Amino acid sequence: MPSRVRSDHVFINCPFDPGYRAILDGIVFAIYDLGFVARCALEDDDGGEIRLAKIERIIEECKFGIHDLSAVAIDPAINLPRFNMPLELGLFLGCKRFGASPQRKKKCLILDSDRYRYRNFISDIAGQDIHAHGGRPREAIIEVRNWLAGASGRRLLPGGAEVSIRYERFQADLPALCARVQRDPANLIFVDLSEMVSIWLRADR
Secondary structure: OOOOOEEEEEEEEOOOOHHHHHHHHHHHHHHHHOOOEEEOHHHOOOOOOOHHHHHHHHHHHEEEEEEEOOOOOEEOOOOEEOOHHHHHHHHHHHHHHHOOOOHHHOEEEEEEOOOOHHHHOOHHHOOOOEEEOOOOHHHHHHHHHHHHHHHHOOOOOOOHHHHHHHHHHHHHHHHHHHHHOOOOHHHOOHHHHHHHHHHHHHHHO
């Protein structure tokens, strides 16, 4: 039986390296702050499930997808680019194009560090709107907020600047919050971060 598409679930396709962590954390916070659920390949570490099959399953279950292509660049260690993000974007677009009726209602946001950089490595998506965050968490939060507001049709969502301010407050409170449950704020796995955000939001409202 096909998985049900969850109308409030958002698939995150992005780099998982330390240099991107601040943007990922900001995106996760914004998703939860706006009343949605963040999903990504890091949510489940099951050695019995093939990684690509897991990504396909998560994509299938999510109505929305955020795809950040900013890490598509030459790796100086191997002199080759990283193409995981474009691959997962292709899977999402293919699911939207060729899937059953619920899958065709998927919507996605494509992010990059620069709005026109993609032309150098994936020109086939020319004509689609690319949103730039400039490597700054605040800009990524604002882009995610504005896109989700339009794509979901939800009303009375807080503005991007307000979500960004709340994210900064969350970051300031995170060490004390983690101390209560004996976690290291610098080494939170994805599910722990999602839980910390949810706990903070419940207390803040």
